[in-house]
Amino acid sequence: MPGLGHAYLRVWPKAIGLGLATVVFVVQFTVWGAGALADLVTLGDVPMQHNSLFMLITGVLQLVICAVFAIVVVASVRDAVHTARRIRAGWLPERGWATTWRSLGHRGFPWLVVAPAYLLMVFAVVFPVVVTVFLAFTNYDFRHIPPARLLDWVGWENFGQIFLLTSYRSTFLQVFGWTVTWTAVATTLQIALGVFTAVVANQPFVRGKRGFGVVFLLPWAVPAFITIMSFSNMFNDSAGAINTQVLPLFNLLPGVEIGALPWKTDPLWTKVALLGIQGWLGFPYVFMLVTSILQSIPTDVLEAARIDGAGGWQRFRHITWPWILLVSAPVFITQYTGNFNNFSTIYLFNGGGPGSIGNGAGSTDILISWVYKITTGGSPQYSVAAAILLLISTVVVGVSILIFRRAQSLQMEA
Template sequence: MLDWVGLTNFTNIWSLSTFRSAFGAVLSWTIIWALAASTLQIVIGIFTAIIANQPFIKGKRIFGVIFLLPWAVPAFITILTFSNMFNDSVGAINTQVLPILAKFLPFLDGALIPWKTDPTWTKIALIMMQGWLGFPYIYVLTLGILQSIPNDLYEAAYIDGANAWQKFRNITFPMILAVAAPTLISQYTFNFNNFSIMYLFNGGGPGSVGGGAGSTDILISWIYRLTTGTSPQYSMAAAVTLIISIIVISISMIAFKKLHAFDMEDV
């Protein structure tokens, strides 16, 4: 027999102190993660596409191959590789990269950053890693859009005395946004539920924020913990899943409406 529990599972998230604190911590990090990681990969992708599209750049095919390397390697391999590179004691970042940077940045001399043992540094590493993993797709998309923008628009702007920033703000970026807005929004919704990078890099650790959640768990990876732990909490996992769905659908609908993402009349 099944017992109808109504909204009990949702009220438990707020009434039980352990789950309330865990939900607040995980939700806040999920939002920060989705915003920071997605924005970083979009900025890098657009920037590299603009650079590669400049007429004075030589060897554009070489740049294209280099920029597509993160896309060519399976994501789980890249994540596991970075997990080893960010190892606190023997990882390449601390043992090889930082000593080189210390020659130009003296404050890094002898520094060993706790990438995988300090929650703050782990979060920074995760955001940087997603920037590397995600920018090639934005690069390819943006490059195609840039090559389709009529050159007459830039010539007219030049005659009117527009500088490089004004051309980007009034011509390039609006054209990119008009065509790619749905895809750019989807990057945020994807990273909101990006389970693999959290699980493979450091298992949601280090440490815990209660309720079975690790300090770098996002909502989707917390659901995994709730359903696969020694004492599975399927009811809580189901409630969190519904909350995720409501959040993602609501934000996506608002963003699509505000940006007129599917309105192609003015393109």
């Protein structure tokens, strides 16, 4: 029990403080916590009286409280052992209240200032994630909406449904396949366009660099939802500006003959449009980052390479590109994960459509927009959505860990 070790060592301020914390926890647990945990197990047995959702949430809250207390226990044991060792080594611990208080203000400063960040993280990241994990194992859907109906634990049924039910599995695999393609192509496109534009615009002879720079930043500065919805209108099959204004302009060129394209009604053309729009939206950030990196490359290195006979492509390939990658590799990784979860572009452009490939998914839906539709549609399947969300998070985090391991940036920090 926390505090006993410190009491034995006669470090009274800490012993009393930790003892009080323990008493508070024990009282909280017996009065409220034990019941909350029991409710989490049963999820209630009387409809209308017991709200399974609230029971689930309060149960999770109690789990978080228990976890925090467990951390306190471990930390206090460690501190007691540490203090005991130092006493044996002939060092006198702080036993007075005033000195303890002062050292808490000094050594405790880092904990004090990160505490708000931790608290908010628990509220907005840890708690929702844990609740989602639990929801994925219940039968929360449009047929079971508390408080009229109770929820039950159903084990791996939701995951089983995704992988074993043929219709679900084929939808899942199609959506997953497009999600991966979308992430790879759209992100590579926006990075390539950003790097290429930066290199072209940064050539010494180019005039009006500032003007170009301002224009190229506009897609980033204007809130994305506005441009996506504008594009959605412009790509309208019959009246949209692309078909009625832009394509006729291209047709003026000799030998070019393009009819109106089915941007919104043919899955393939919708995908083409989506990729183009994402390139448009995503390249300015890379452009700006790479521009500032290019300006930091010492010119004498490039000059030396030129004198040694290296051509433009060789100089880019062996000097400029490695230099860019060194600084911006982590940013590039977050661009990929960002597009994996890029709800706005997919959903606001064409609602994930056209058409349907079953189970509420449209032909251009990615996992996250599919989750959104499953949750908000006419017959919501909250628990299946939670299960898919878990799968998404596992994939993203797993792949990121692998990449970061290879990039060794985690090790450098540790």
